[in-house]
Amino acid sequence: MKKQLTNIIASQILKKQASSGSLDISEIRDDNHPGKAILMFVEIEASDRDNEKIITAMKKELSDQFFNAPAQTDEYAFENALAKANLQVKDILLAKPKNWLQRIHIAAVALCDDEIHIAPIGNVHAFLVHNQKVSDVLATESKSAPNPVKIFTNIVSGKLSSGNAIVLTNEAVLDYLSEERIRKCAHENEPKEALEKLCELLARAPENKQFGLVAVKRTFQTQEYENLQDKTILKHKTQKKESAPLLDEKEYEKILPQSAYQELDQPIAQQKRAQKYLEYLKKLTPYAQAVMSFILSLLLKLLEKTQKLIARTGPMLSRVGKTILITAQNQKARAYHIAKIKSAISAIASKISNIQNLRPNKKTISGAGIFLLIIVFAISIATRARDNQTEETSTNTQEIIFTIENKVNEAEAAMIYGNKAGALTLIIETEALLSKAEKEYPNNTENYRAIRDMIEKIKMRAEKKRAIENLKPIISIIPEPIRSKETGIASLGSAFIYYDGAQERIAKIDLENDLLLSLPLENQGIESFNIALPLSDNTLAALKQDAVLIINAGEETISKQVFSFNPSSAAPFASYGKNLYSFDIDKNQITRYSRAGAGFTAAQNWLTQEYELSTIIDISVDGFIYLLDTQGNVHTFLNGKFRSRLTWPASDAPSDNARLYTREEIDTFYVLDPKNSRIVRISKQGELIEQLISDEFSKATNMLTDAEEKNILLLADDKIFFFPLAE
Numbered sequence: 097m098k099k100q101l102t103n104i105i106a107s108q109i110l111k112k113q114a115s116s117g118s119l120d121i122s123e124i125r126d127d128n129h130p131g132k133a134i135l136m137f138v139e140i141e142a143s144d145r146d147n148e149k150i151i152t153a154m155k156k157e158l159s160d161q162f163f164n165a166p167a168q169t170d171e172y173a174f175e176n177a178l179a180k181a182n183l184q185v186k187d188i189l190l191a192k193p194k195n196w197l198q199r200i201h202i203a204a205v206a207l208c209d210d211e212i213h214i215a216p217i218g219n220v221h222a223f224l225v226h227n228q229k230v231s232d233v234l235a236t237e238s239k240s241a242p243n244p245v246k247i248f249t250n251i252v253s254g255k256l257s258s259g260n261a262i263v264l265t266n267e268a269v270l271d272y273l274s275e276e277r278i279r280k281c282a283h284e285n286e287p288k289e290a291l292e293k294l295c296e297l298l299a300r301a302p303e304n305k306q307f308g309l310v311a312v313k314r315t316f317q318t319q320e321y322e323n324l325q326d327k328t329i330l331k332h333k334t335q336k337k338e339s340a341p342l343l344d345e346k347e348y349e350k351i352l353p354q355s356a357y358q359e360l361d362q363p364i365a366q367q368k369r370a371q372k373y374l375e376y377l378k379k380l381t382p383y384a385q386a387v388m389s390f391i392l393s394l395l396l397k398l399l400e401k402t403q404k405l406i407a408r409t410g411p412m413l414s415r416v417g418k419t420i421l422i423t424a425q426n427q428k429a430r431a432y433h434i435a436k437i438k439s440a441i442s443a444i445a446s447k448i449s450n451i452q453n454l455r456p457n458k459k460t461i462s463g464a465g466i467f468l469l470i471i472v473f474a475i476s477i478a479t480r481a482r483d484n485q486t487e488e489t490s491t492n493t494q495e496i497i498f499t500i501e502n503k504v505n506e507a508e509a510a511m512i513y514g515n516k517a518g519a520l521t522l523i524i525e526t527e528a529l530l531s532k533a534e535k536e537y538p539n540n541t542e543n544y545r546a547i548r549d550m551i552e553k554i555k556m557r558a559e560k561k562r563a564i565e566n567l568k569p570i571i572s573i574i575p576e577p578i579r580s581k582e583t584g585i586a587s588l589g590s591a592f593i594y595y596d597g598a599q600e601r602i603a604k605i606d607l608e609n610d611l612l613l614s615l616p617l618e619n620q621g622i623e624s625f626n627i628a629l630p631l632s633d634n635t636l637a638a639l640k641q642d643a644v645l646i647i648n649a650g651e652e653t654i655s656k657q658v659f660s661f662n663p664s665s666a667a668p669f670a671s672y673g674k675n676l677y678s679f680d681i682d683k684n685q686i687t688r689y690s691r692a693g694a695g696f697t698a699a700q701n702w703l704t705q706e707y708e709l710s711t712i713i714d715i716s717v718d719g720f721i722y723l724l725d726t727q728g729n730v731h732t733f734l735n736g737k738f739r740s741r742l743t744w745p746a747s748d749a750p751s752d753n754a755r756l757y758t759r760e761e762i763d764t765f766y767v768l769d770p771k772n773s774r775i776v777r778i779s780k781q782g783e784l785i786e787q788l789i790s791d792e793f794s795k796a797t798n799m800l801t802d803a804e805e806k807n808i809l810l811l812a813d814d815k816i817f818f819f820p821l822a823e
Contacts, residue, residue, distance in 0.1 A: 100316065101209075101210070101258055101314060101315070101316055102314070102315070102316075103133065103207050103209075103256070103312055103313070103314055104286060104287050104312070104313050104314075104315060105123055105133065105135070105207075105287060105310070105311070105312050106286075106287035106288040106290075106291050106310070106311050107121040107123065107135075107291070107308075107309065107310045107311075108291040108292070108294075108295050108307075108308070108309045109121055109306075109307070109308050110295050110298055110299070110301075110306065110307040110308075110309075111306040111307075112301070112302070112303045112304060112305050112306060115303070115304055115305055115306035116141070116142075116143045116304070116726075116727070117139065117140050117141040117142055117143055117147070117199070117306070118138070118139070118140045118143075118147040118148070118151065119138070119139045119140075119266070119306050119308050120136070120137075120138045120139075120151050121135070121136070121137050121138075121308055121310055122134075122135070122136040122155055123135055124136070124155065124158065124159045126159075126163040128163070129163055131208065131209045132162075132163065132170070132206070132207060132208050132209075133206075133207040134158050134159060134162055134204070134205070134206055134207075135203075135204070135205035135206075135207070135264070135310060135312070136151070136154065136155050136158065136202075136203075136204055136205075137202065137203040137204075137205070137220060137264050137266075137308060137310055138150075138151050138154070138200075138201075138202050139200075139201040139202075139218075139220070139266045139306075139308060140199060140200050140201075141199035141200075141201075142196055142199045142708070144196075146188050146192075149185075149188060150185050150188055150189075150200075153181070153184040153185050153188075154181045154184065154185060154202075154204075156184075157177065157180045157181040157183075157184045158177045158178070158181050158204065160177075160180075161173075161176060161177035161180045161181070162174055162177040162206060165177065170206065170208040170211060170213070171211075171213055171251070171253055173206075174206040174213050174215070174251070175251060177206075178204060178215055178248040178251075179248075181204075181248075182245075182246060182247055182248060185247075186244055186245060189242075189244035189247065190244045190245075192244070193705075193706050193707055193708055194241060194738075195241075195707065195708070195731075195738060195741065196708060197241050197242045197244060197247075198218070198241045198242075198741070199218075200217060200218055200242065200247075201217060201218030201219050201220050201266060201267070202215075202216070202217040202218065202220065202247075203215070203216050203217075203220040203222060203234070203264050204248070205222075205262075205264070205310075205312075207312065210255045210256050210257070210314060211253070211254075211255055211256075212253070212254055212255070212256055212262060212312070213251055213252070213253045214233070214234065214251065214252045214253075215248045215250065215251050215252075216234045216250065216252070217242050217247055217248065218242065219266070219267040220234060220264065220265070220266060220267075221234055221235075221264065221265045221266075221267070221269075221270065222234045222252070222262055222263070222264050223262070223263045223264075223265070223275060223278050223279070223282070224254075224260065224261075224262055225260060225261040225262075225263065225278075225279050225282045225283050226257070226260045228279075228283065229279070230275050230276070230278065230279035230282075232275070233252055233254070233262075234252060256312070256314040257314065258314055258315065258316070259313075259314070259315060260313070260314055261282040261283070261287070261290075261311060261312060261313040261314070262311070262312045263278050263282050263290075263309065263310070263311050263312075264308075264309065264310040264311075265278070265307070265308065265309050266306075266307065266308045268301075268305050268306065268307055269294075269298065269307050269308075269309065270517070271301075271305075271517065271520075271747070272297065272298055272301055272517065272520055272521060272524070273294060273297060273298065273517070273521060274515075274517050274518050274521060277294070277297070277521060278294065281293050281294055282311055282313070286313065286315075287311035287312065287313050288311075290311050291309050291311050294309060295307070295309070296528070297521060297524050297525065298524075299524075300524045300527060300528070302747055302748040302749070303748075304727070304748065304749045492537065493533070493537045493540055496529065496533045496537070497533070497540065497543055497547070499529065500526055500529050500530055500533065500547055501547065503522050503525060503526040503529070504522075504526055504547060504550050504551060504554070506522050507519045507520075507522035507523050507526065507551075507554050508550075508554055510522060511554060511557055511558060516558050519554065519558055520558055523551055523554060523555060523558075526547075526551060527551065530544060530547060530548070530551075556789075559746060559747055559784075559787060560784055560785070560786045560787055561774075561786070561787045561789050562786050562787065562788055562789065563789045563790065564788050564789065564790040564792075564819065565790075567790050567792050567817060567819060568817075569812075569815035569816060569817050570607070570610040570816055570817065570818045571605070571610055571611070571612060571815070571816040572814060572815055573594070573596075573612065573814045573815065573816065575599065576814045577596055577598070577599070577813070577814055578596075578598040578599060579598050580797055580813060581626075581797075582596065582597035582598045582624075582625070582626050582627070583595065583596045583597070583598075583797065583798075583811065584627065584628060584797065584798045584811060585605070585798045585799075585800055585809060585811045585816070586628055586629065586630045586636065586800070587630060587759075587800050588630055588632075588633055588634060588635075588636070588649060589633035589634075590802075590803065591604060591605075592604075592605040592607070592800060592809055593605060593628075593636070593649065594612055594811070594816065595625075595628040595636075595638070597624055597625040597626050597627065597628070597638065597640070598624055599624075600617075600618075600622045600623065600624050600625075601614055602614070602615045602617060602622075602628070602636070602638075602647065602649065603615065604649070605809070605816065607818060615649060615652055616652060617647070617652060617654060620652060620653055620654045621645075621654045621656065622645070622647075622654060623640065623645060623656075624640065625638040625639060625640040625645055626639055626640055626641075626661075626663040627639050627663075627669060628647075629669055629670070629671040629676060630671055631646070631671060631674045631691065632674060634648055634649050634650035634651075635647065635648050635649070636649060637671065637676060637696075639659065639661045639663075639666075639669065640661065640663070641661065641662065641663060642658060642659065642660065642661060642662075643656055643657065643658060643659050643661070644656070644657050644659035644661070644695070644696065646694065646695065655694055655695075657694070657695035657696065659689075659695075659696060660698070660699060666678065667679050667680065667681070667712075667715075668713075668714050668715055668755075669715070670715045670716050670717045670721075671717070672717035672718065672719065672760075674691035675688055675689060675690050675691055676688070676689040676696065677689075677702070677715060677717050677721060678715065679709055679712055679715055679723065680709075681709045681710050681712060684703075684706065684707060684708060684709045684710075685701050685702075685703050685709070686701075686702045686703040686709075686715075686721060686723075686733065687699045687700065687701065687702060688700045688702040702721075702736055703733070703736055703737075704736035704737060705736070705737055705738065707731075707738050709723070711725040711726045711727070712724065712725050712731070713725065713726055713752060713753075713754065714754065714755050714756045715756070716756045716757055716758050716765075718758050718759055718760040719760060720732050720733065720734050720739070721733040721734070722756060722758065722765070723756075724750075724754065724755075724756040724767065726749070726750075726752060727744055727749050728743075728744025728746070728749045728750045728754070728767065728776075729741055729742060729743050729744055730742040730756070730765060730778070730782075742778070742780075742781075742782035743782065745778060745782060745783060745784035746776055746784055746787060748772070750767055750769040750771075750772065750776070751769055751770070751771030751772060752771075753770060753771060754767050754768060754769045754770075754771075755767070755768040755797075755798070755799075757799055757800070757801075758780075759801065759803070761803045761804075761805075762801065762803075762805045763779060763780050764777055764778065764779060764780065764785065764805065765777070765778040765779075765780060766778075766799060766801070768793070768796055768798075768799050769793075770793060770794050770795065770796050770797070771794070773789060773790060773791055773792075773793045773794045774787050774788060774789050774790075774793060775787070775788040775793060775799065775808070776788075792810075792812055792815075792817060793810070793812070794812075795812040795813045796810050796811065796812040797811055797812070797813075798810070798811040799811070801821075805821065806820060806821060806822070807819065807820050807821065808820075808821060
């Protein structure tokens with residue numbers, strides 16, 4: 097047997113904890129057809145109980161029909177299998193709303209030796225890596241929603257040459273990896289290693305993301321017989337060596353005379369002696385270095401002691417001369433000092449006599465001295481080793497910091513040239529290196545902190561984040577609100593009002609003087625309420641349990657009407673054109689309350705088609721009705737029908753308490769996201785404008801803009817903020 101070309105396949109799924117929907121990758125083979133395989137790459141963005149049914153039915157039908165098809169060509173067999181799989185899931189898909197079909201993305205792949213056939217649905221990508229180039233073979237200018245009757249409408253076919261690879265990915269992968277990165281990994285590595293490297297780069301993506309990758313590479317597969325053949329060759333070589341053994345010493349003596357041996361032995365013996373000396377020198381070198389270090393340290397200590405002794409004895413010698421002069425002039429002093437000198441000489445003589453009588457054990461003193469030298473040598477060697485290790489650690493730290501700083505500079509350059517995906521990929525790599533460095537070399541906190549600050553600035557630039565600094569409230573509300581859920585701000589024409597339903601308070605916001613001017617409504621029948629919505633330039637609708645208070649702020653009058661409202665279970669409300677709007681996720685319906693006379697009509701079903709609303713969290717109206725879901729997507733409706741869906745443009749999804757705001761005069765959506773301390777500005781075409789960041793936003797419950805969209809008014813707990821949008 098010889099080497100044989102085959103398709104090596106590997107797949108990886110990286111599904112984060114907060115991600116929704118289903119992602120499945122399967123490889124199907126048949127023992128009777130070793131050169132064939134089916135790959136199923138399925139991503140369904142919506143979390144639905146039918147996801148598993150769809151995936152299982154498709155895999156079973158493709159397996160049964162493709163491998164057992166009577167068709168003459170593999171392409172026809174694959175097309176027939178796709179048609180049968182479509183029939184199995186048609187009834188399930190027909191029961192789904194049209195927008196649900198836009199969330200299903202599939203790549204069905206048939207491998208038949210060097211042939212490959214791909215049937216795509218939705219947003220999936222297949223990158224062909226060929227001759228240092230990469231191209232998406234599934235790229236099209238426009239992709240329409242799948243038809244449930246025939247979801248597989250196109251098959252892309254081709255051949256894989258030796259060394260070529262195909263990499264399948266879902267749309268989310270391209271938000272964090274460039275095509276060049278995919279090409280490089282697939283070209284330089286086997287499929288399994290390539291996907292491991294790509295997944296390592298994707299591991300730091302936000303928790304609401306999921307990624308799927310499949311790599312197929314056509315290459316030679318090493319067979320077991322090659323190892324056997326290598327062993328056989330090795331055995332033959334060994335046998336050949338054994339068949340011609342070297343001559344032993346006695347046989348050589350028969351050939352060469354003794355004089356030749358003596359001449360040959362002399363240089364050999366000299367070479368051996370020189371080699372031994374070199375080995376001894378190598379062994380002694382570290383000890384010699386330690387001894388030299390010890391001697392130098394002793395000399396240094398001796399010099400230090402000498403210097404200190406000179407510094408001390410200088411003043412003392414000057415005092416000795418004065419003392420001698422005074423003693424020579426004074427008789428009593430002379431007698432006293434002579435007696436002291438005699439006494440000192442007697443004491444020294446006595447000590448010398450005692451030392452001679454002791455006769456110490458010389459062996460004990462020698463042993464103590466040797467032991468002391470050993471301790472000194474050990475300390476010297478340990479100090480040297482520590483210094484070497486410290487120097488090596490410092491060098492390694494500087495090298496890794498230099499590498500990290502270079503990557504940060506590359507990421508910044510990528511941002512300057514508009515390569516956001518490349519910059520984010522480099523940032524992910526940099527953060528991985530930085531985490532590793534912090535664990536291995538933890539004593540460089542200042543350098544690491546500076547690098548993290550640089551990374552954070554690049555991230556903010558890549559995600560269009562702007563910090564709002566020194567934000568201070570213009571009004572502190574007194575008395576403080578009892579329940580923040582029943583407070584809010586609203587716009588009446590060009591004016592703004594603040595309301596507190598629990599304390600039965602409505603006040604105009606005086607921006608010139610930073611004051612709250614409460615309306616005198618105590619004698620007009622004001623009652624506690626839960627939420628207030630503007631109806632016109634002077635009128636508010638305040639909703640409470642089973643009633644609505646219609647408040648005229650200009651005339652300071654109140655009228656009351658029965659209204660179906662339960663604050664414990666009601667969804668958010670919005671107002672437009674004197675009408676009120678809300679939604680019901682259980683009934684998948686948008687509800688309208690039309691203004692009629694002095695009050696409102698009963699609830700009306702505004703939505704005229706089926707549409708899934710299970711993930712909707714807020715509503716805003718400016719003529720169009722906009723619904724915000726848990727993933728940050730904005731669903732647009734007009735005249736009772738779904739019109740479009742704008743996907744969330746930021747990297748991390750908003751929290752469940754996010755609020756959507758817009759008004760008729762502006763072309764911008766504002767998403768107030770308190771949990772992430774930000775306000776996200778999105779154009780009504782779905783492009784990210786910027787993300788405003790401030791710690792004060794963490795307690796925010798309401799926000800408004802003026803008609804010119806120059807300023808933002810924000811309510812956060814018991815404080816009102818007013819700040820300009822321009823930097």
